[in-house]
Amino acid sequence: MTVLRDDTLPHLQSSPLFQTFDDAELTAMCDDLCEGVFRSGHRILGQGMAGMEFFLIVDGTAEVDVDGEVVATLEAGDFFGEVAALGEGVHTATVRATSQLRCLYLPNGTLRSFLLEHPQLAVTLLHQVVRRFRSVVTSAAAPAAG
Amino acid sequence: MHASDADVHTLLGSSALFAGIPSEELTAIAGELDEQHHGAGDLVITEGTDGADFFLIVEGTGAIEVGGDRVASLGTGDFFGEVGALDQGPRTASVRATSALRSLSLPNGRLRGFLGDHPRVAVNMLHVSVRRFRVAMTSGRRTAGRGAQ
Numbered sequence: 014m015t016v017l018r019d020d021t022l023p024h025l026q027s028s029p030l031f032q033t034f035d036d037a038e039l040t041a042m043c044d045d046l047c048e049g050v051f052r053s054g055h056r057i058l059g060q061g062m063a064g065m066e067f068f069l070i071v072d073g074t075a076e077v078d079v080d081g082e083v084v085a086t087l088e089a090g091d092f093f094g095e096v097a098a099l100g101e102g103v104h105t106a107t108v109r110a111t112s113q114l115r116c117l118y119l120p121n122g123t124l125r126s127f128l129l130e131h132p133q134l135a136v137t138l139l140h141q142v143v144r145r146f147r148s149v150v151t152s153a154a155a156p157a158a159g
Numbered sequence: 160m161h162a163s164d165a166d167v168h169t170l171l172g173s174s175a176l177f178a179g180i181p182s183e184e185l186t187a188i189a190g191e192l193d194e195q196h197h198g199a200g201d202l203v204i205t206e207g208t209d210g211a212d213f214f215l216i217v218e219g220t221g222a223i224e225v226g227g228d229r230v231a232s233l234g235t236g237d238f239f240g241e242v243g244a245l246d247q248g249p250r251t252a253s254v255r256a257t258s259a260l261r262s263l264s265l266p267n268g269r270l271r272g273f274l275g276d277h278p279r280v281a282v283n284m285l286h287v288s289v290r291r292f293r294v295a296m297t298s299g300r301r302t303a304g305r306g307a308q
Contacts, residue, residue, distance in 0.1 A: 135284075142285065
């Protein structure tokens with residue numbers, strides 16, 4: 014995992030999660046983010062395991078599985094890890110790369126303070142979490158990652 | 160019957176949902192909220208129906224019902240209605256007053272704009288919504304409405 018700072022800004026600029034921020038604010042955020050590149054088939058986080066990173070996919074695809082069953086697929090612009098990062102630190106699903114997967118991520122436990130510094134991000138995240146909540150309660154399958 | 164804005168300001172200041180919000184901003188927020196009273200047994204929101212009001216309980220108790228079964232209790236400081244208010248779909252659960260219930264509310268669909276204006280509230284709300292999502296994920300659809308909405 015390497016930090017490629019020059020590359021980070023364009024990814025934030027094109028991400029739906031960060032549309033409410035100007036370039037100055039996005040540039041400041043780059044310092045807080047790490048970058049990870051994961052090989053196809055590798056597990057990024059595991060259901061029931063501890064971890065508090067928050068991931069944003071910038072390139073590639075991943076699948077979400079709950080109890081061994083694939084419930085959703087993720088692609089560039091999607092995020093995962095927020096349930097553990099904001100809650101008790103235990104993942105509610107497994108996320109596995111299905112191609113080479115490039116992510117920006119906030120390291121262990123920093124999502125909380127990052128949101129306090131950039132509260133507009135919470136507005137966007139909240140909409141997504143609510144949408145995922147509705148999907149879970151209205152269908153037997155659970156479609157989202159934690 | 161509507162309480163004074165000063166009274167509402169005090170209620171907001173003691174609510175976890177508005178923790179960390181500066182006093183002047185609470186004053187502005189107090190001026191945006193309606194107040195609703197429900198009697199014991201009244202349905203405040205009804206599962207499956209459209210509706211986008213958002214509620215914060217300031218006095219009294221309520222119950223979340225899914226398919227007619229009570230799945231969770233609500234009390235002072237709890238909020239509900241955010242799912243319908245944010246994604247405009249039908250209510251995922253009913254909420255019934257289990258005592259005289261006093262709530263502050265944002266009318267139909269106003270929560271989206273409100274959070275844009277007061278994003279710190281979204282940070283506080285997000286923590287609760289993530290917890291509700293976790294409950295839904297781990298306890299299955301039957302009890303999932305425990306989250307409320």
